[in-house]
Amino acid sequence: MEGAKWPDTRIRATLLHSVGTEAQRIFYTLTETGTTYNHAVTALRAHFVPKVNVIAERHKFRQRAQRHDETIAHVSALREMLVLCEFGNAEQDMLRDQIVEKAHSGRIRERLLLEDKLTLDKAIQIANQVETAAHNVAEFSNSEVPERDQRTTKKVRESLSKYEDVTDVIQINIWPIPHNALLQTKYANPGILPKCVVQNKNVK
Numbered sequence: 001m002e003g004a005k006w007p008d009t010r011i012r013a014t015l016l017h018s019v020g021t022e023a024q025r026i027f028y029t030l031t032e033t034g035t036t037y038n039h040a041v042t043a044l045r046a047h048f049v050p051k052v053n054v055i056a057e058r059h060k061f062r063q064r065a066q067r068h069d070e071t072i073a074h075v076s077a078l079r080e081m082l083v084l085c086e087f088g089n090a091e092q093d094m095l096r097d098q099i100v101e102k103a104h105s106g107r108i109r110e111r112l113l114l115e116d117k118l119t120l121d122k123a124i125q126i127a128n129q130v131e132t133a134a135h136n137v138a139e140f141s142n143s144e145v146p147e148r149d150q151r152t153t154k155k156v157r158e159s160l161s162k163y164e165d166v167t168d169v170i171q172i173n174i175w176p177i178p179h180n181a182l183l184q185t186k187y188a189n190p191g192i193l194p195k196c197v198v199q200n201k202n203v204k
Contacts, residue, residue, distance in 0.1 A: 008036050008037050009035070009036075011037045012035075012036060012037040012039075012040050015037060015040055015041070016040065019044070023044070026047065027040070027043065027044060030043050030047055032046075052084050054084070054085065054086050057081070057084040057085050057086075058085045058087075060081060061078070061081045061082065061085050061094075061098065062098065064077065064078060064081060064098070064102065065102035065104065066099075066102055066103050066104045067104065068104050070104075071128075071131055072099070072108075072124055072127035072128050072131060075095065075099060075124060078095055078098055078099075079095065082094070082095060092119075092120045093120075095120055096118065096119065096120040096123050099112070099120075099123050099124070099127065100112045100113065100118075100123065103127065105130065105131070105134075107130055107134070108126070108127050108130045108131070111126055111130055112126055112127070
């Protein structure tokens with residue numbers, strides 16, 4: 001390319017022209033700018049690129065836990081944080097250890113600790129499998145509501161509809177409510193809600 005044949009001084013001048021007048025003004029106030037293109041790049045980088053505190057970045061990385069609303073896909077956020085940690089060849093091990101230590105699911109952590117010679121890829125694979133299985137079990141559980149509980153739920157709702165303000169129901173432990181659930185409301189009447197154990201909380 002033609003640009004590759006340019007002398008170093010021309011490349012340096014082209015760089016300074018490209019960065020704009022404001023950057024040029026700052027550049028000429030700097031020391032150690034030298035006379036070559038490499039000197040100019042080094043001076044600009046030293047001024048504009050903030051220095052990274054590796055200790056602080058590693059601390060933030062180690063504090064980053066998996067949130068309850070996150071899947072194992074949060075590992076992508078950990079990878080971004082790793083860039084500034086300068087772990088070198090230990091990056092993969094550090095990432096694996098962080099997944100194990102900071103997993104929000106005790107079941108996932110236990111499963112990972114049982115694995116012999118656990119690698120990063122294996123840790124991600126196992127965590128994915130456990131999360132998927134837990135999600136599937138939850139879906140099965142939600143779809144299996146006994147007919148008896150559905151009938152009781154209907155009766156409870158019909159009874160509550162008689163009150164002007166149904167928002168005064170302060171706690172229903174399980175909904176749809178099974179036949180032996182605990183319903184707490186300041187208007188509750190044991191005679192109105194059949195098959196339910198009712199407790200008056202005397203809410204003010």
